[in-house]
Amino acid sequence: MLGAPADAQQATGEPVKIGVILALTGAGAGLGIPERNGAVLAEKIINSKGGVSGRPIQLIIEDDGSNPDGAISKANNLIHREKVSALIGSSQTASTVAVGGLSDPMKMPQVALSGLGPAIERDRKCVLHIAPSQALNARALLEYASSIGAKKLGALYDSGYGTVVYNELRKLSDAYGITFVATEKFEISATDTTTQAAKIRAAQPDAIIVVGVTGVPIRSLRQLQMKQTIIAANGLASYETVKSMGDAADNVVFPEFLVGEDPLPHQAEFVKLFQKEYGRLPKILEAVGWDAVHVILSAFKKAGVGAANEKLCEAIRSPFKGDMTDYDFSADDLNGIKLSNVVYSKLVAGQFTRLPFQAKEK
Amino acid sequence: MNVGLLAQSLLAGITNGLTYALIGIGLAAIFKGSRVPNAMQGEFSVVGAIVVVLLLTGNGWPYWLAILCGGLSGAVLGAFIEIAFIRYMIRNAAPEDSYLLLTIGIGLSISAAVLYFFGRESHLLPGFGSDNIYIILDAVVREHVIWLIAISILLTVGLRQFYRGTSVGLRMMAASIDPVGATSIGIDVALMRTFTFMLGGALGAAAGILITPIIPVDYMIGLQLTLKGFAAAILGGLTNPLGAAIGGLALGIIEAMAIVGVSSSYKDVITFSLLILIMIAMPQGLLGRAGRTGG
Numbered sequence: 001m002l003g004a005p006a007d008a009q010q011a012t013g014e015p016v017k018i019g020v021i022l023a024l025t026g027a028g029a030g031l032g033i034p035e036r037n038g039a040v041l042a043e044k045i046i047n048s049k050g051g052v053s054g055r056p057i058q059l060i061i062e063d064d065g066s067n068p069d070g071a072i073s074k075a076n077n078l079i080h081r082e083k084v085s086a087l088i089g090s091s092q093t094a095s096t097v098a099v100g101g102l103s104d105p106m107k108m109p110q111v112a113l114s115g116l117g118p119a120i121e122r123d124r125k126c127v128l129h130i131a132p133s134q135a136l137n138a139r140a141l142l143e144y145a146s147s148i149g150a151k152k153l154g155a156l157y158d159s160g161y162g163t164v165v166y167n168e169l170r171k172l173s174d175a176y177g178i179t180f181v182a183t184e185k186f187e188i189s190a191t192d193t194t195t196q197a198a199k200i201r202a203a204q205p206d207a208i209i210v211v212g213v214t215g216v217p218i219r220s221l222r223q224l225q226m227k228q229t230i231i232a233a234n235g236l237a238s239y240e241t242v243k244s245m246g247d248a249a250d251n252v253v254f255p256e257f258l259v260g261e262d263p264l265p266h267q268a269e270f271v272k273l274f275q276k277e278y279g280r281l282p283k284i285l286e287a288v289g290w291d292a293v294h295v296i297l298s299a300f301k302k303a304g305v306g307a308a309n310e311k312l313c314e315a316i317r318s319p320f321k322g323d324m325t326d327y328d329f330s331a332d333d334l335n336g337i338k339l340s341n342v343v344y345s346k347l348v349a350g351q352f353t354r355l356p357f358q359a360k361e362k
Numbered sequence: 363m364n365v366g367l368l369a370q371s372l373l374a375g376i377t378n379g380l381t382y383a384l385i386g387i388g389l390a391a392i393f394k395g396s397r398v399p400n401a402m403q404g405e406f407s408v409v410g411a412i413v414v415v416l417l418l419t420g421n422g423w424p425y426w427l428a429i430l431c432g433g434l435s436g437a438v439l440g441a442f443i444e445i446a447f448i449r450y451m452i453r454n455a456a457p458e459d460s461y462l463l464l465t466i467g468i469g470l471s472i473s474a475a476v477l478y479f480f481g482r483e484s485h486l487l488p489g490f491g492s493d494n495i496y497i498i499l500d501a502v503v504r505e506h507v508i509w510l511i512a513i514s515i516l517l518t519v520g521l522r523q524f525y526r527g528t529s530v531g532l533r534m535m536a537a538s539i540d541p542v543g544a545t546s547i548g549i550d551v552a553l554m555r556t557f558t559f560m561l562g563g564a565l566g567a568a569a570g571i572l573i574t575p576i577i578p579v580d581y582m583i584g585l586q587l588t589l590k591g592f593a594a595a596i597l598g599g600l601t602n603p604l605g606a607a608i609g610g611l612a613l614g615i616i617e618a619m620a621i622v623g624v625s626s627s628y629k630d631v632i633t634f635s636l637l638i639l640i641m642i643a644m645p646q647g648l649l650g651r652a653g654r655t656g657g
Contacts, residue, residue: 184626191577194374195621202367244484244578
């Protein structure tokens with residue numbers, strides 16, 4: 001992590017270039033902008049502590065506009081014109097897969113901020129994923145539901161990653177002895193989901209799983225006076241989303257990774273640094289950006305700065321203790337995040353509080 | 363399916379339908395008065411809502427005063443657009459399609475400006491009246507929804523009376539139907555057009571203010587609202603505000619019934635298939651013919 005010598009000095013010398021491709025505009029900007037904030041802070045802190053081998057790191061940040069074609073053109077520029085040593089990106093699966101098509105043949109390490117996507121990604125051994133897979137998300141949701149004794153569940157999920165998570169939930173529910181009594185879908189940017197919520201209410205579930213990126217489904221459920229616990233996927237665990245939930249931001253549980261109000265011991269320093277720099281608490285996306293830069297830094301430290309792509313890739317595919325969570329990039333799913341790493345938080349009157357519950361690895 | 367579920371779905375359909383209707387009414391008013399298809403109608407709503415948010419939560423003004431200013435801001439913005447852009451284009455005999463391009467451009471610019479000056483956060487407004495909930499036929503009804511329904515009806519009826527019964531309204535319609543003829547009997551066509559945009563702007567802002575206690579406002583929502591408003595207005599016959607209101611309601615109710623009766627996965631397929639069938643059967647829209655004859 002951040003072991004700095006007592007007399008750390010500002011790094012000098014030729015910068016080590018790292019290409020960063022994020023969704024800074026368009027539909028994915030809600031992901032890319034916080035990720036950039038975390039990455040930029042990491043660059044600043046790393047350089048203030050001497051950089052790598054005395055040389056500063058330089059993040060060259062590009063916007064893919066939330067679209068894979070944009071990602072490809074930026075990746076080409078970064079790889080061939082800027083001659084970066086490694087890549088970070090992108091925020092969304094489609095762009096990550098597109099960039100992977102360029103980085104993988106060269107074996108250039110790429111740290112993706114999106115969760116593991118289509119099957120081809122498992123063959124790209126140098127494209128690591130800092131975000132948990134949808135399968136892990138689904139398991140984490142069911143673990144909590146099971147722990148509160150919920151047998152009949154409702155599910156309200158969006159047409160984006162919601163559908164992927166829902167399919168995983170369906171596959172796993174039998175093993176938990178859980179039945180889905182009502183499942184309803186809504187478009188990612190829907191402004192209202194009252195009718196879907198009403199159908200779920202009519203089925204009287206013990207608890208409701210919500211997968212989306214806006215506060216709309218949660219508001220719709222609560223406005224129908226539904227008192228059941230809502231277990232929401234981590235895409236909803238952000239301060240912006242909580243604000244858009246209004247009064248509904250209560251009795252909502254998230255399987256996630258970082259509760260800034262009550263961080264795990266190894267996260268405390270990152271939270272403090274972030275709060276000092278930006279005047280607010282970080283959440284998962286900022287931590288992901290921060291960890292991504294540090295993952296590459298550790299690979300440089302292991303393999304040496306001028307190392308060939310293959311050596312760098314080999315060095316990066318190992319366990320790494322990040323601030324967001326612990327990873328194992330040598331794992332098959334190229335992130336190795338364990339169920340037991342998941343931190344559960346609960347919204348109480350609009351505030352995140354950390355729950356003591358921890359899922360056990362089976 | 364029980365009565366409660368049906369009632370709740372119907373209510374949701376009516377609520378959403380009215381939000382589409384409110385945008386559609388403003389669109390129809392502007393088209394009726396100027397023949398300009400206004401692709402930025404939703405931005406009037408965003409601007410109106412943001413002004414109220416700023417005055418209310420940022421500066422602590424009383425709600426009614428903030429709402430008044432919000433409505434005025436829509437009117438002022440409408441007037442500005444007409445005077446600064448539309449008049450100039452008319453004087454230079456711009457082709458019809460360029461007005462659509464103009465309003466698209468203005469819409470994108472306003473959306474970007476809202477993002478730049480106010481950030482990416484979304485904002486909710488307090489509901490009208492109290493925070494009470496009423497249970498009718500096992501359906502949950504927020505007090506604000508009742509206000510929404512009442513005010514929407516008032517606006518629709520009021521607008522109809524305005525066009526038929528007031529001197530200004532009649533002049534605005536005349537200026538739009540036949541500018542040359544209107545000028546020859548002493549109507550200031552350019553001024554009537556400015557009034558049209560002020561009216562459309564105020565209606566758009568009012569829509570935004572009525573909607574924002576239900577749907578949080580942010581820089582992106584303008585376009586979404588415009589698209590739904592357009593569907594409502596076209597369904598009802600583009601020059602007829604009453605038609606737009608009915609069109610919006612129909613759209614919202616069809617959506618809700620598709621979700622509750624069939625499946626939430628097929629909501630859009632069902633809704634838009636029905637819309638296509640209606641437009642094929644009645645190309646002028648539900649009340650289109652009436653609109654063109656001044657109804």
